[in-house]
Amino acid sequence: MKLTVNGTEHEVDVEDDMPLLWVLRDELNIKGVKYGCGVAQCGACTVHIDGEAVRSCQTAAADVWGDVTTIEGLGTPDAMHAVQQAWMEHQVAQCGYCQSGQMMQAASLLALNPAPTDADIDDAMNGNLCRCGTYSRIRAAVKTAATKLQEA
Amino acid sequence: MGRIGKIARRTFLVGSAAVVGGVAFGYYAYKRPVSNPLLNDLAEGEAALTPYVKIDSAGITLITPRADSGQGAYHVQAALIAEELDVELDQVSVDPGMPDPAYYNTALSAEAAPFRSTDDGFAADTTRGIMDAMMKFMGMQITGGSTTVPDSFEKLRLAGAVARETLKAAAAEQTGADVSDLKTEKGAVILPGGGTIAYTELAATAATMDPVNDVTLRDPSTWRLVGKEMERVDILAKSTGTQAYGIDFEMDGMVHASVRTSPRGGMMNGFDAEAAREMRGVIDVVQVTDGVAVVADNTWRAIQAVNAIDVDWGPAPYPAEQAEHWQTLSDSFTSDHQDSRFRDDGDVDAALEGAEVVEAEYRAPYLAHAPLEPISAVVQVTDDRADVWTGTQIPRFVQTNVAKLTGLDTGQVFVHVLMMGGSFGHRLEDRVVREATEIAMQMEGAPVKLTYSREEDTVQNDTRQIAMARGRGAVKDGKVEAYDLGIAMPSVVASQMGRQGLPVPGPDLQIVAGAWEQPMQIPNYRVTGYRAPELAPVSSWRSVGASTNGFFHDVFLDELIHAAGADPMEERIRLCWHDPSRKTLEAVAEMSNWGSDLGPNKGRGVAFCMSFGVPTAEVVEVTNMDGAIKIDKVWVAAEVGRVIDPINFENMVQGGIVWALGHTMNSEITYADGMAEQRNYYDFEGMRLSQSPEIFVRGLENGDTVRGMGEPMVPPAAAALSNAIFAATGQRIREMPMNKHIDFV
Numbered sequence: 001m002k003l004t005v006n007g008t009e010h011e012v013d014v015e016d017d018m019p020l021l022w023v024l025r026d027e028l029n030i031k032g033v034k035y036g037c038g039v040a041q042c043g044a045c046t047v048h049i050d051g052e053a054v055r056s057c058q059t060a061a062a063d064v065w066g067d068v069t070t071i072e073g074l075g076t077p078d079a080m081h082a083v084q085q086a087w088m089e090h091q092v093a094q095c096g097y098c099q100s101g102q103m104m105q106a107a108s109l110l111a112l113n114p115a116p117t118d119a120d121i122d123d124a125m126n127g128n129l130c131r132c133g134t135y136s137r138i139r140a141a142v143k144t145a146a147t148k149l150q151e152a
Numbered sequence: 153m154g155r156i157g158k159i160a161r162r163t164f165l166v167g168s169a170a171v172v173g174g175v176a177f178g179y180y181a182y183k184r185p186v187s188n189p190l191l192n193d194l195a196e197g198e199a200a201l202t203p204y205v206k207i208d209s210a211g212i213t214l215i216t217p218r219a220d221s222g223q224g225a226y227h228v229q230a231a232l233i234a235e236e237l238d239v240e241l242d243q244v245s246v247d248p249g250m251p252d253p254a255y256y257n258t259a260l261s262a263e264a265a266p267f268r269s270t271d272d273g274f275a276a277d278t279t280r281g282i283m284d285a286m287m288k289f290m291g292m293q294i295t296g297g298s299t300t301v302p303d304s305f306e307k308l309r310l311a312g313a314v315a316r317e318t319l320k321a322a323a324a325e326q327t328g329a330d331v332s333d334l335k336t337e338k339g340a341v342i343l344p345g346g347g348t349i350a351y352t353e354l355a356a357t358a359a360t361m362d363p364v365n366d367v368t369l370r371d372p373s374t375w376r377l378v379g380k381e382m383e384r385v386d387i388l389a390k391s392t393g394t395q396a397y398g399i400d401f402e403m404d405g406m407v408h409a410s411v412r413t414s415p416r417g418g419m420m421n422g423f424d425a426e427a428a429r430e431m432r433g434v435i436d437v438v439q440v441t442d443g444v445a446v447v448a449d450n451t452w453r454a455i456q457a458v459n460a461i462d463v464d465w466g467p468a469p470y471p472a473e474q475a476e477h478w479q480t481l482s483d484s485f486t487s488d489h490q491d492s493r494f495r496d497d498g499d500v501d502a503a504l505e506g507a508e509v510v511e512a513e514y515r516a517p518y519l520a521h522a523p524l525e526p527i528s529a530v531v532q533v534t535d536d537r538a539d540v541w542t543g544t545q546i547p548r549f550v551q552t553n554v555a556k557l558t559g560l561d562t563g564q565v566f567v568h569v570l571m572m573g574g575s576f577g578h579r580l581e582d583r584v585v586r587e588a589t590e591i592a593m594q595m596e597g598a599p600v601k602l603t604y605s606r607e608e609d610t611v612q613n614d615t616r617q618i619a620m621a622r623g624r625g626a627v628k629d630g631k632v633e634a635y636d637l638g639i640a641m642p643s644v645v646a647s648q649m650g651r652q653g654l655p656v657p658g659p660d661l662q663i664v665a666g667a668w669e670q671p672m673q674i675p676n677y678r679v680t681g682y683r684a685p686e687l688a689p690v691s692s693w694r695s696v697g698a699s700t701n702g703f704f705h706d707v708f709l710d711e712l713i714h715a716a717g718a719d720p721m722e723e724r725i726r727l728c729w730h731d732p733s734r735k736t737l738e739a740v741a742e743m744s745n746w747g748s749d750l751g752p753n754k755g756r757g758v759a760f761c762m763s764f765g766v767p768t769a770e771v772v773e774v775t776n777m778d779g780a781i782k783i784d785k786v787w788v789a790a791e792v793g794r795v796i797d798p799i800n801f802e803n804m805v806q807g808g809i810v811w812a813l814g815h816t817m818n819s820e821i822t823y824a825d826g827m828a829e830q831r832n833y834y835d836f837e838g839m840r841l842s843q844s845p846e847i848f849v850r851g852l853e854n855g856d857t858v859r860g861m862g863e864p865m866v867p868p869a870a871a872a873l874s875n876a877i878f879a880a881t882g883q884r885i886r887e888m889p890m891n892k893h894i895d896f897v
Contacts, residue, residue: 036526094807126841133808135839
């Protein structure tokens with residue numbers, strides 16, 4: 001089957017029910033997307049399909065309905081997305097393992113809702129678990145990113 | 153250790169040794185020198201200036217042997233070296249190096265000796281010295297016990313200083329300038345005329361010289377980095393999804409494996425893998441000790457296939473049902489189980505006789521570590537060497553165990569430590585490496601990546617200890633007069649070290665850690681540890697014994713203070729004899745505006761615990777929302793001697809509070825039919841963003857000893873929450889998780 005990831009089209013030969021997470025990680029060697037729970041409980045595997053945040057561990061390869069963007073496609077160290085800049089500015093990460101998913105979730109939130117309230121942030125980000133407990137900084141970084149995007 | 157102003161040169165003498173192709177510097181002189189690990193792996197033209205600094209024409213590498221599980225260990229270690237070496241953090245690369253006895257952890261032994269962190273007497277120092285020697289002998293390159301900063305604080309700055317002065321000497325030799333006219337800045341020596349020579353251009357000359365050992369550490373007032381806000385060395389990678397973790401490691405020819413071992417921690421009677429063998433991508437089905445693994449061409453296929461194997465598991469070697477575990481603890485408060493009574497002030501029995509006795513019983517459950525990155529390891533075994541790539545806190549144990557399994561010499565086992573996606577003590581165990589090695593030995597030289605499914609990671613987690621405490625106490629004239637606390641738990645140290653084949657003689661300090669050594673002056677004060685029989689396997693979980701005992705000790709103190717009718721803050725301050733500890737209480741009182749009017753349905757609780765030598769006081773503020781508790785705010789004041797990086801410090805403390813309160817609210821591991829009943833985050837949730845309180849942090853620097861802050865914020869948090877809920881509702885919660893007794897928003 002064909003998959004477009006970060007603007008590049010790939011031909012992959014996988015089972016229909018292989019989760020997109022593992023197609024990305026093990027077949028295409030795109031490692032920014034993380035395996036945490038496999039059951040949509042932690043959000044570490046969050047990617048965008050046509051701009052919408054989805055849990056790639058619960059999205060079967062055959063069901064991918066559009067272009068896939070991973071954290072590598074959101075921005076790069078040389079050309080960071082506003083969300084990544086804000087994550088950097090607030091030094092959000094500790095272990096950092098959940099942060100790709102957090103940033104993808106936050107970018108999707110801000111694309112839909114450029115000026116989220118605290119309650120909006122709670123609702124959108126609650127499915128993304130951070131075992132290191134960086135929530136204070138995540139909240140602050142989402143707000144900074146919102147400001148950056150509005151100014152842009 | 154880490155004593156400010158005293159450089160412990162007896163434990164750190166930098167020497168030199170000639171090697172082929174140059175000179176490398178640095179080994180410990182300590183009766184018998186530990187050899188320099190970098191000498192074995194030096195290329196032509198490289199100079200290893202100390203075990204912590206390597207410079208060649210391509211660049212400067214700082215060796216940071218304490219592992220990074222997210223606590224910023226690489227960053228802190230790099231900053232300490234860079235401070236004296238005069239390099240900027242963006243000019244260097246950071247490498248954990250290979251495991252070696254030279255990187256033994258001297259600070260860990262200070263926590264292993266049974267003396268209070270407040271006790272600087274002769275006996276305490278002497279015993280700590282003996283433990284140092286033992287730790288060195290064992291070559292325990294361990295990351296744990298909040299020891300990275302105390303262990304590194306002088307060693308790494310001294311390493312940086314010796315390297316800097318030697319590079320200056322090399323520049324003097326190269327240019328003929330007087331060394332006293334040379335300065336250093338940003339990775340270069342500055343010549344009298346203003347010209348510069350990069351360190352990388354001096355490496356070859358430095359390799360021919362004796363190291364300059366006569367160095368003086370700089371005065372803290374001149375520090376450029378330490379104590380200042382810095383950009384963490386890994387923050388760019390971790391903000392862009394480009395940080396590679398153990399689970400991301402790839403190499404040519406690698407195959408993927410997943411494993412199941414007995415969920416009852418016992419034997420495997422047999423298995424039927426017929427269906428699994430037919431599944432797409434499956435390369436082989438192999439046995440490991442007490443379990444079975446599938447090797448496949450992809451992680452998902454390996455996990456799917458291993459789950460399709462029908463396995464007959466033997467019985468658990470511990471009680472099958474949770475109620476029996478609790479009963480075992482309950483039965484352990486007897487003299488024949490007594491493990492220690494390090495605290496026995498006044499005459500508790502006499503004080504309680506005839507008094508109105510306050511009694512309470514407390515419980516704390518088994519808990520999983522559940523870092524977000526499931527454990528994994530890549531192992532390749534050939535005839536003459538084995539390589540291990542994994543995130544581990546115990547590289548030396550890993551090396552030894554792989555050598556034993558393969559029959560290779562330890563010198564033929566190479567452990568490459570990778571970045572960890574969290575640990576919290578989980579990666580102080582190495583079962584994943586042992587299993588990956590067993591699989592790799594059956595795969596004829598192919599590198600094998602073993603990845604646990606989340607479910608396997610949870611079920612096989614060597615948990616935090618289960619624990620129970622019983623308090624009896626009395627008050628008199630509005631003051632706490634008698635305090636008697638007994639704590640029963642299985643020995644974490646015996647369980648954990650038992651899996652490494654190491655016997656641990658004597659009492660287990662962790663059974664009473666966070667309770668017996670509290671700097672409280674209660675006239676009649678006794679803390680007794682009872683060693684329960686071994687139950688389910690237990691291991692070090694962030695703050696270890698103190699994670700349960702800080703809760704027990706302080707909630708019981710709070711109950712007595714309330715019985716005395718005293719103010720919880722004022723009475724703790726009155727009872728506290730240790731000046732730096734009292735200042736943490738005073739600070740947190742000031743930060744939280746203790747005593748101010750909160751309005752209806754709100755409550756505040758204070759708690760104090762000294763653990764890992766760090767006095768830590770916390771205030772939690774909650775609102776009772778129609779019977780459900782919302783945690784609004786938390787204030788933390790901790791005495792650490794020196795804050796290395798205020799940003800990293802604040803982030804870690806805030807995270808530790810989220811960690812502690814999350815588990816306190818809603819998490820436990822329970823056993824039924826010999827198996828952990830919890831499988832994934834849906835039944836082991838922790839805290840979510842919407843529940844996360846505002847957390848205010850202050851690091852105090854009144855003490856004379858530098859301490860690490862990876863764990864000490866954890867022990868008081870549950871107690872402060874219980875005390876706050878009592879203040880808001882009148883309901884006293886004596887058991888974790890607290891959602892067994894009250895709802896949370």
